[in-house]
Amino acid sequence: MAREWIELNAEILSAASVVGKKEREGPLGERFDLCDMTDRFGVKTWEAAESEMQRMALNTALAKAKCRDCDLGALFAGDLLNQCVGSAYGLLAFDVPYFGLYGACSTSAEGLLLASAMVTHGVFSRAAAVTSSHYCSAERQYRTPLEYGGQRAPTAQWTVTGAGAFVVGQAGASAEHARVVIRRGMPGRAIERGINDANNMGAAMAPAAEDTLARYFQATDTRPADYDLIATGDLGFEGGSILCELMQLRGYPLGDRYTDCGQRIYFREGQDVHGGGSGCGCSAVVLAAELIPRMRRGDWKRILFAATGAMMSPDSIKQGQNIPAIAHLIELVAE
Amino acid sequence: MAREWIELNAEILSAASVVGKKEREGPLGERFDLCDMTDRFGVKTWEAAESEMQRMALNTALAKAKCRDCDLGALFAGDLLNQCVGSAYGLLAFDVPYFGLYGACSTSAEGLLLASAMVTHGVFSRAAAVTSSHYCSAERQYRTPLEYGGQRAPTAQWTVTGAGAFVVGQAGASAEHARVVIRRGMPGRAIERGINDANNMGAAMAPAAEDTLARYFQATDTRPADYDLIATGDLGFEGGSILCELMQLRGYPLGDRYTDCGQRIYFREGQDVHGGGSGCGCSAVVLAAELIPRMRRGDWKRILFAATGAMMSPDSIKQGQNIPAIAHLIELVAE
Numbered sequence: 001m002a003r004e005w006i007e008l009n010a011e012i013l014s015a016a017s018v019v020g021k022k023e024r025e026g027p028l029g030e031r032f033d034l035c036d037m038t039d040r041f042g043v044k045t046w047e048a049a050e051s052e053m054q055r056m057a058l059n060t061a062l063a064k065a066k067c068r069d070c071d072l073g074a075l076f077a078g079d080l081l082n083q084c085v086g087s088a089y090g091l092l093a094f095d096v097p098y099f100g101l102y103g104a105c106s107t108s109a110e111g112l113l114l115a116s117a118m119v120t121h122g123v124f125s126r127a128a129a130v131t132s133s134h135y136c137s138a139e140r141q142y143r144t145p146l147e148y149g150g151q152r153a154p155t156a157q158w159t160v161t162g163a164g165a166f167v168v169g170q171a172g173a174s175a176e177h178a179r180v181v182i183r184r185g186m187p188g189r190a191i192e193r194g195i196n197d198a199n200n201m202g203a204a205m206a207p208a209a210e211d212t213l214a215r216y217f218q219a220t221d222t223r224p225a226d227y228d229l230i231a232t233g234d235l236g237f238e239g240g241s242i243l244c245e246l247m248q249l250r251g252y253p254l255g256d257r258y259t260d261c262g263q264r265i266y267f268r269e270g271q272d273v274h275g276g277g278s279g280c281g282c283s284a285v286v287l288a289a290e291l292i293p294r295m296r297r298g299d300w301k302r303i304l305f306a307a308t309g310a311m312m313s314p315d316s317i318k319q320g321q322n323i324p325a326i327a328h329l330i331e332l333v334a335e
Numbered sequence: 336m337a338r339e340w341i342e343l344n345a346e347i348l349s350a351a352s353v354v355g356k357k358e359r360e361g362p363l364g365e366r367f368d369l370c371d372m373t374d375r376f377g378v379k380t381w382e383a384a385e386s387e388m389q390r391m392a393l394n395t396a397l398a399k400a401k402c403r404d405c406d407l408g409a410l411f412a413g414d415l416l417n418q419c420v421g422s423a424y425g426l427l428a429f430d431v432p433y434f435g436l437y438g439a440c441s442t443s444a445e446g447l448l449l450a451s452a453m454v455t456h457g458v459f460s461r462a463a464a465v466t467s468s469h470y471c472s473a474e475r476q477y478r479t480p481l482e483y484g485g486q487r488a489p490t491a492q493w494t495v496t497g498a499g500a501f502v503v504g505q506a507g508a509s510a511e512h513a514r515v516v517i518r519r520g521m522p523g524r525a526i527e528r529g530i531n532d533a534n535n536m537g538a539a540m541a542p543a544a545e546d547t548l549a550r551y552f553q554a555t556d557t558r559p560a561d562y563d564l565i566a567t568g569d570l571g572f573e574g575g576s577i578l579c580e581l582m583q584l585r586g587y588p589l590g591d592r593y594t595d596c597g598q599r600i601y602f603r604e605g606q607d608v609h610g611g612g613s614g615c616g617c618s619a620v621v622l623a624a625e626l627i628p629r630m631r632r633g634d635w636k637r638i639l640f641a642a643t644g645a646m647m648s649p650d651s652i653k654q655g656q657n658i659p660a661i662a663h664l665i666e667l668v669a670e
Contacts, residue, residue: 006458045654047650047651047654048654048656074522078437080418081648081650082417082418082648082649082650083415083417083437083439083646083647083648083651084437084646085646085647085648085650085651085656088525088646088647088659089651089656089659091525092525092527092659095524096524097521097522097523097524098522098523098524098525098661099436099438099445099449099522100436100437100438100439100445100646100661101434101435101436101437102413102418102419102435102436102437103434103435104418104435110434110435114434114449117453117456117458118452121452121456121458123341123452123456141650186432187409187432187433187434188432188433189430189431189432189433190423190426190427190433192427311418311419311420311423311435312418312420312423313416313417313418313420314417315382315416315417315420315476316382316418316420316424319380319382319383321383321420321424324423324424324427326433326435
């Protein structure tokens with residue numbers, strides 16, 4: 001049982017995305033619900049701006065689902081800031097039980113998986129999953145203050161300024177458009193393969209994505225060809241190509257149906273993002289703004305969404321530790 | 336539904352505690368499973384020592400439950416370190432799906448609540464909840480390096496060096512001793528009442544404990560007198576007395592059956608701990624080493640365990656933000 005997938009049956013009632021300037025100028029720019037071209041969201045600090053994005057994303061998702069915060073049984077939320085203050089402060093205004101999560105950039109899938117499991121079994125009739133990241137708060141905390149102007153490595157990824165929120169509920173409630181239902185999930189295991197380069201998160205996270213995807217194909221007796229799209233969270237260009245190689249070696253070539261949210265969110269040429277996008281917000285806003293709406297329109301019927309996270313801290317890297325990574329997976333079906 | 340308690344039915348199959356010197360010298364000293372009087376646990380950094388405590392605690396809990404890591408469907412784990420690296424590195428050796436949590440010092444109850452919900456509904460047949468804190472890693476991260484020798488405020492609490500691990504499974508599996516079963520849960524809401532003094536976490540967290548306890552009594556139509564013991568996680572002496580006053584005003588006087596894990600773990604006189612114990616490890620090791628074993632021996636039949644967390648970061652305090660707090664609750668019954 002320990003190695004099995006989880007049976008789920010929870011509908012994504014609504015999804016909302018809030019982003020900054022660079023994301024608005026990327027290939028998905030028009031699709032996002034809200035944007036502030038100053039990246040400040042009307043508040044004084046980058047950390048408060050990140051919180052404000054979470055608040056706006058959840059408010060938008062609630063409005064789209066035509067429900068209020070008191071209709072939610074719980075929030076599952078997290079971000080990359082120390083002590084997850086992006087979520088703690090951002091969601092304080094909502095009068096809803098709160099489960100704080102830390103799965104680094106895998107938190108979007110972790111939250112959707114837990115919220116769906118709770119809804120599937122009737123623990124809550126509705127629940128929400130919310131995540132965020134902000135380029136400026138992440139640079140200050142993980143790397144150097146913006147003013148320092150450090151040069152970026154070619155494999156370094158650009159933290160997405162964005163927040164995504166999802167309201168999930170018992171399947172069958174809505175019929176206005178094709179329903180997107182979370183059918184199965186596979187929680188990730190922590191995997192560490194000797195990578196200690198904090199400028200190459202993609203390489204650290206690719207083996208975690210490989211582990212979760214390979215276990216999932218094996219447990220469910222499916223093949224990559226059974227899915228219309230297989231999306232990872234934020235492996236970027238470097239990590240994405242490593243994952244494709246690893247999956248080929250495991251006998252599960254992903255082929256053309258493979259994509260990565262960190263590869264989709266920016267123009268590779270012209271936006272100077274090196275390895276692609278990353279951050280808790282990356283997979284969340286791409287899922288909310290592109291993948292789910294396109295499933296509803298019939299572009300894809302059955303997709304795998306595996307968000308990937310690197311669970312080191314700046315201190316653990318300074319202390320010479322390698323980078324443990326994780327990938328949580330959900331299977332979404334348009335019905 | 337959003338405001339209701341959660342029906343649970345998960346047995347605590349085993350509980351294990353690992354502590355440092357000061358905890359070993361406290362009133363519960365003899366009860367802990369493992370201790371290192373150097374607080375170093377054989378490794379080079381305080382952060383790695385915290386990870387090592389988690390590893391030892393889960394290994395001990397697995398041995399007590401007579402199972403192996405492959406028998407676990409998932410780990411629910413967290414700690415206080417930036418990016419929760421105590422858990423990420425400490426549990427890397429276990430080949431088990433991993434859900435990272437951040438609920439500050441409420442994480443012990445958050446993890447037990449989520450693990451129990453999953454087990455109750457058969458998502459996993461067994462799951463584990465693990466949390467830790469370490470005085471030296473917490474001082475370095477939240478306050479000042481030990482070498483600085485800063486003076487402590489009278490309301491300041493002492494972060495417990497300790498890790499607790501619990502294996503929960505479907506009720507009815509064991510019969511060697513009285514079974515301790517998690518029967519109900521109540522997830523907390525984030526509450527902020529204007530406290531911004533990082534040296535008085537008890538005052539920040541007491542209103543969160545009040546909110547969860549009062550909602551629980553109301554929803555379940557019970558009174559404090561229906562329970563043999565009502566234990567909060569780490570309000571300490573200051574927060575504990577504030578909670579008693581708040582509950583009196585709400586019409587639910589807690590009386591003699593109230594206790595706080597942060598008040599039980601150290602000798603108030605002689606151990607120089609000011610406001611009492613705190614940290615993710617505090618409630619976890621007291622629950623594992625004292626509360627559960629004494630329930631099995633018949634001292635208490637029905638208890639409420641509400642772990643409390645303050646979800647600020649050092650940066651959010653410096654930026655002038657108040658302290659949001661949360662309290663997650665589980666009801667345990669000896670059968």
